[in-house]
Amino acid sequence: MILIIIFLRIYPMGIFITIRFTGAPVSFLELWRMKRKKVDIVKICNSYMLLHKVGLNIQLKELETAYIQKHNLENITRGLATAKQMNIPMTFEQAKEADKNGIDIMGKLPDGIEKETI
Numbered sequence: 001m002i003l004i005i006i007f008l009r010i011y012p013m014g015i016f017i018t019i020r021f022t023g024a025p026v027s028f029l030e031l032w033r034m035k036r037k038k039v040d041i042v043k044i045c046n047s048y049m050l051l052h053k054v055g056l057n058i059q060l061k062e063l064e065t066a067y068i069q070k071h072n073l074e075n076i077t078r079g080l081a082t083a084k085q086m087n088i089p090m091t092f093e094q095a096k097e098a099d100k101n102g103i104d105i106m107g108k109l110p111d112g113i114e115k116e117t118i
Helices: 002-010 013-022 028-037 039-054 060-066 073-085 092-100 106-116
Strands: none
Touching: 013 028, 028 039, 028 060, 039 060, 039 073, 039 106, 060 073, 073 092, 073 106, 092 106
């Protein structure tokens, strides 16, 4: 019983199972490596699952790097997902640059759409 508790404490099984149910490709080793780096696995994985769900192929490593660089993953992720749904071309690098400049991507996308349609 103690070994099971230690195993579950060391290895991020809950988030691994959640990601696998969404169909997003992830290896257990990647999650374990992120846990050892002491990054916020849940925040990174939630972003990864959302991007996978909308059909964007952003790698887990890219999200981890953005998190380490102190980017706002929620701003980037939701901005990319919204841009994809609105058929607005936006790359991950563009979203990171906008976030770096303090731009609320979600707030800017609808304004851009309204201006083009007026």
